[in-house]
Amino acid sequence: MSLVANTGKLAGRTLFITGASRGIGKAIALKAAKDGANVVVAAKTxxxxPKLPGxxxxTAEEIEAVGGKxxxxxxxxxxxxxxxxAIDDAVKKxxxxxxxxxxxxAISLTGTAQTDMKRYDLMHxxxxxxxxxxxxxxxxxxxxSDHAHILNLSPPLNMHPYWFSVHVAYTMAKYGMSMCVLGMSEEFKQFNIGVNALWPKTAIATAAIEMLTGDTSTSRKPDIVSDAAYVMLCKDPKKYTGNFEIDEDVLKQFGISDMTPYACDPKNADNLLLDGFLDDPVAIKHHRLAMNNPPVRRYHTSSVNYKEKSEPSGQIPELFALIGKNITPELxxxxxxxxxxxxxxKEEGVWHLDLKNGEGSCGQGEPKHPADATLTMDSNNFAEMFAGKIKATNAFMMGKLKIKGDLQKAMKLEKMMKSLKNKA
Known part of the structure; x- marks a missing residue:
């Protein structure tokens, strides 16, 4: 749902959009097309x-259906x-x-050891x-052009170590896009070309994210980004350049105060998943505490299915007892x-859940096989996460959960926990 009315400002203008066949790129294309703009849909698809539409x-058909070329x-x-x-064809047409x-x-939310060089090269x-x-x-x-803009979908250059520590390869690749804004905005001023960056404040519900996490209830629709992009692209490029904008801030300055209509689930409008690279005080405070605290004690115990062990008391053992009863070949x-x-x-210790090898196992102690993801959090937050009171993605972005290893696999945990909870 768009809250920014089309003004016709981009009528007859030609936009060259990379990755425009779906997601945010497509949303921006359709918003401009409603003005009567020309759009070069430059994408691989x-x-x-088989799983992602578009x-x-x-996309070209949809652009023309709303009034663009x-x-x-x-x-x-x-x-x-x-x-x-593609540029030559655009000039001809x-x-x-x-x-x-x-x-x-391209994205891979992995740590240094888990990032293979093929994926590193792809992102860069x-x-x-x-x-x-x-x-x-x-x-x-x-x-x-007398209305020349370059707009990069990239984050503000936040030099806090936290945003490098969690996925340094991806951070460098995205910051490379942002550095293009920093350099080119100054370099191209003499040509009256506005060069700016736009980044979403929250997770955005694209088909790729839905496929990755299986849940968009704490995300916003791509319309919030396309509305913000439209506002930015309608500005005078001679005066508007070198800005690192956040979608919500752009729209607030434009006069939109209620962002609820952009939420995928209005009930979660005030409980959305924050995007990365933003100076969220909670996340940074957590990071600083983690850096100052001594490492957690490690318990070297044998890895066996939990139901084979004696059951100590406490909410964490009870949770793992429930999980152990519901491990299935399908899971x-x-x-x-x-x-x-x-x-x-209160219940400090090390636990594991193996949903990869043999019949699976869970219980106290480190896993027998190397962990794909290691999650660190307080026992109370841990219990709430498994009870479904807080989402793993939310806990991570709020700084209540620290993840090392494969972040994508860690986020799969959220869907798996929901399934286990329903069975339990």
Missing amino acids: AEPH TIYT ALPCIVDVREEKQIQK FNGIDILINNAS NINTRGTFLASKLCLPLLKN IKKTQAVFQFNVKG
């Missing part, structure tokens, strides 16, 4: 994905020739390019290099991960 051709182009932003061909949206991005080649390359190749055409096949839990506070 020419054939339908191709460059279906579209040019679908098969573009891998790692390939210079493909970008240049639309006589130029006014606005470049660098939206294409798409995020940083692809953004630089598309900007470089579009520059001659942007110089000829193991679906999850394929080993978790270690470092519990602090």
Whole structure:
């Protein structure tokens, strides 16, 4: 649902949008198309994905259905020739390019040891290099426009170590996009080209995120980002450049105070999952405490199915007793991960949950097999998380949960806990 009315400001303007076949890129394309803009849909998806809807051709049809003109182009932003061909085709069809949206991005929320170099190269080649390359190749055409903008979907340059420690490879790749804003906004001032960055305050419910987490109830719709982008792109590029904007802040300055309509679930409008790279005081306080506290004690005990062990008292043992009774082959096949839990506070100890090997196991002590993800949190928060009172993603972003290892597998835990809770 859009709360920003179309004004026609972008009518006849040509937007070159990378990664525009779905998600935020597509939402921005459709918002501009309602003004009567021309959109170059520059993305890789020419054939339908088995799980993710949308191709460059279906997006082009939607653009034209709302009043815009579209040019679908098969573009891998790692390939210079493909970008240049799309630019040349745009010149032939639309006589130029006014606005470049660098939206294409690859993500892997993994620590240093868990990030293979193929994935590292993919993120840096798409995020940083692809953004630089598309900007470089579009520059001659942007110089000829009287309303030239470059907008990168990238975060503010927050130098707090926390945002590097959790996924340094991804952080560097996204910050590469942001550094393009920092440098090019100054470099291109002489050409009257506005270069800015936009980042969502909360998680955004795209098809990819839904496939990854299986839950968008604490996310906002892509409309909040496309509305903010529209407001930014309608501004005078001669005066508006070098800004690192947050979607909610842009809309508040525009005059929209109630963000509830953007929430996927209005009941969660005040309990949304914060996006990364933002200076959330709770998350930073947690990080500082974690850095100052001594490491948690480690218990070297054998890894066996919990029901085979004697059952000590306390809420954590009770939780693992319930989990142990509900481990199934289906759950193991679906999850394929080993978790270690470092519990602090009243019931300090180390616990494990193996949903990857053999018939699975859970109980006190470290796992027999290497953990894919290690989660550290207070025993009270741990109990609330497994009881479904707080979500793992929310706990992580609020600083109540610290994760080392494969973050994507750790976030699968949320869906698995919901399933276990229902069975329990």
